Amino acid sequence: MPEFAQFITIYETDEATEMDHPYHFVLPDLDLNRYVILMFKVSGPSGVQLKMTVNASPGPSIDFILDSTFAKPRSWHEIVKKGIFRVGDNHLLVEDGSSPPGVPFAKVSDIVVLYHAKTL
Numbered sequence: 001m002p003e004f005a006q007f008i009t010i011y012e013t014d015e016a017t018e019m020d021h022p023y024h025f026v027l028p029d030l031d032l033n034r035y036v037i038l039m040f041k042v043s044g045p046s047g048v049q050l051k052m053t054v055n056a057s058p059g060p061s062i063d064f065i066l067d068s069t070f071a072k073p074r075s076w077h078e079i080v081k082k083g084i085f086r087v088g089d090n091h092l093l094v095e096d097g098s099s100p101p102g103v104p105f106a107k108v109s110d111i112v113v114l115y116h117a118k119t120l
Helices: none
Strands: 002-010 024-025 036-043 051-054 062-065 074-080 090-096 107-118
Touching: 002 024, 036 051, 036 090
Parallel strands: none
Antiparallel strands: 002 107, 024 090, 036 074, 036 107, 051 062, 051 090
16 A cells, blocks of 8 residues: 655744643544654753653653753654554643743744555
């Protein structure tokens, strides 16, 4: 069965914002046996922890602490292991981890999901 790369933009804006609610989206014809790439722009002060959880998976799918290179927005991508995304009813929660008190959240924008789609 032929496959092809597909993408969906789930959050796109010129202004990065603090995100505090899950984003819901569908991945048509997702091949559940393949890895998915989650791409986004991120910025924030050094020491801020960024967590991104897909479909309430055990533990965050993405979890890292920003360093000084994130003072200006950077493009970032992570490979998310297979079996976490679903064809429909996906939820992405972006949240601040354990940042120091008084430090603003990381700002995230332009979230794109790249995946393999099946064809008939």
